[in-house]
Amino acid sequence: MLDINTLMVVLAVTTIVSVSGLLAASILNRQVRAIRYWASGLAIFIVGLMLQVSSPPVPLWISAVVITQAYFVLWWGTRCYRNTEERGFLALMLCLLVAQGLVFFLLRDSLRFSIMFHSAIVVVVSAMTVIELWRVPLLQRAVFWVWAVIWTLHALLYLRRFDLYLRDEAYINATDFQMAVSVESLNYLEGIAFIYGFSLMCVVLTTASLQDALRYQANRDPLTNLFNRRALEETAIKVLGLSRRNGRPVALLLMDLDRFKTINDQHGHKTGDQVLIAFAEHLNDHSRVPDLICRFGGEEFLVLLPETSLSEAQGIAERIRTSWQKKTISVENAAVKATVSIGIAELKQHEEESLFDLVERADQALYQAKDQGRNRIKSWSHDYRLARVDGLY
Numbered sequence: 001m002l003d004i005n006t007l008m009v010v011l012a013v014t015t016i017v018s019v020s021g022l023l024a025a026s027i028l029n030r031q032v033r034a035i036r037y038w039a040s041g042l043a044i045f046i047v048g049l050m051l052q053v054s055s056p057p058v059p060l061w062i063s064a065v066v067i068t069q070a071y072f073v074l075w076w077g078t079r080c081y082r083n084t085e086e087r088g089f090l091a092l093m094l095c096l097l098v099a100q101g102l103v104f105f106l107l108r109d110s111l112r113f114s115i116m117f118h119s120a121i122v123v124v125v126s127a128m129t130v131i132e133l134w135r136v137p138l139l140q141r142a143v144f145w146v147w148a149v150i151w152t153l154h155a156l157l158y159l160r161r162f163d164l165y166l167r168d169e170a171y172i173n174a175t176d177f178q179m180a181v182s183v184e185s186l187n188y189l190e191g192i193a194f195i196y197g198f199s200l201m202c203v204v205l206t207t208a209s210l211q212d213a214l215r216y217q218a219n220r221d222p223l224t225n226l227f228n229r230r231a232l233e234e235t236a237i238k239v240l241g242l243s244r245r246n247g248r249p250v251a252l253l254l255m256d257l258d259r260f261k262t263i264n265d266q267h268g269h270k271t272g273d274q275v276l277i278a279f280a281e282h283l284n285d286h287s288r289v290p291d292l293i294c295r296f297g298g299e300e301f302l303v304l305l306p307e308t309s310l311s312e313a314q315g316i317a318e319r320i321r322t323s324w325q326k327k328t329i330s331v332e333n334a335a336v337k338a339t340v341s342i343g344i345a346e347l348k349q350h351e352e353e354s355l356f357d358l359v360e361r362a363d364q365a366l367y368q369a370k371d372q373g374r375n376r377i378k379s380w381s382h383d384y385r386l387a388r389v390d391g392l393y
């Protein structure tokens with residue numbers, strides 16, 4: 001049977017290698033804050049193992065406190081990965097440290113109950129860590145299931161350990177790890193595999209987070225945070241295709257802020273940018289969940305309305321227009337008001353129209369709204385003359 005102290009050292013060396021890799025990854029990917037906590041948690045784990053190897057003379061309960069605290073830091077890292085929440089970390093960790101430290105101190109003369117308490121914490125924290133990752137939106141489920149398997153196996157081994165010390169006479173009377181070498185050696189061997197698996201998954205999650213961030217940036221307008229044309233094209237194809245299959249209406253609003261150049265000339269481009277941002281927020285406030293909102297270019301905006309008839313789109317457009325003209329945008333010492341003209345087009349179910357065709361007809365209607373005095377809405381009609389519209393491609 002393997003010597004427990006040897007396994008502790010091997011586990012510590014394994015963890016040192018993993019921490020080194022995670023620290024390097026955290027330096028290269030500073031925007032993914034979770035990896036810092038994962039690396040810190042493993043570093044704390046190393047300290048706990050070294051203290052455990054040093055027992056005696058170091059009291060064993062101190063190493064148990066440190067190792068258990070490492071699990072809480074790993075859990076917080078996963079929580080931070082889910083919602084980038086960092087507030088309250090030090091206060092929470094301090095409370096957990098004091099609470100579980102007090103329990104371990106009170107149980108210091110009972111190896112059995114100390115191990116049972118430690119095992120219970122590992123099981124609970126493992127479950128919490130799995131739940132945190134499950135709640136991450138848009139995460140590939142395959143990544144989650146690998147993470148869940150790693151933590152579940154780890155928890156099951158500690159649950160078995162808890163049960164053995166609870167009911168098996170051979171472990172109930174144990175006074176040191178060597179007397180329980182059969183179960184402890186298995187736990188340390190699994191710990192080595194767990195550290196490697198956990199570290200690998202941390203790198204995978206970091207990569208996934210960066211990919212999501214790049215994908216998000218590629219699909220968003222940097223000023224207004226609305227979809228850009230690329231995202232519009234990709235999403236609209238699915239919306240229009242689904243509409244044709246289901247025979248459901250789709251409408252499109254093409255909007256242009258009136259006399260926007262005058263705002264830039266009189267108040268400066270900074271003020272103009274604030275007006276664009278305010279209008280983007282205004283559209284978000286007046287949109288529904290399935291609506292696709294896009295900054296189409298310059299001061300032009302587009303809203304694609306699934307499951308919306310022409311009359312319904314007219315009502316939405318009118319609410320956007322009337323509420324916007326009442327809005328005042330305060331920028332430094334300036335108070336700016338603006339209006340918007342809106343062109344509306346509806347998807348023709350009997351024709352194979354592309355997004356470009358729909359935008360072109362909405363642009364013709366927008367031209368009429370501009371030509372007839374601005375700050376109004378117009379729906380496309382066969383009578384409207386063709387207006388030049390830049391292609392999407």
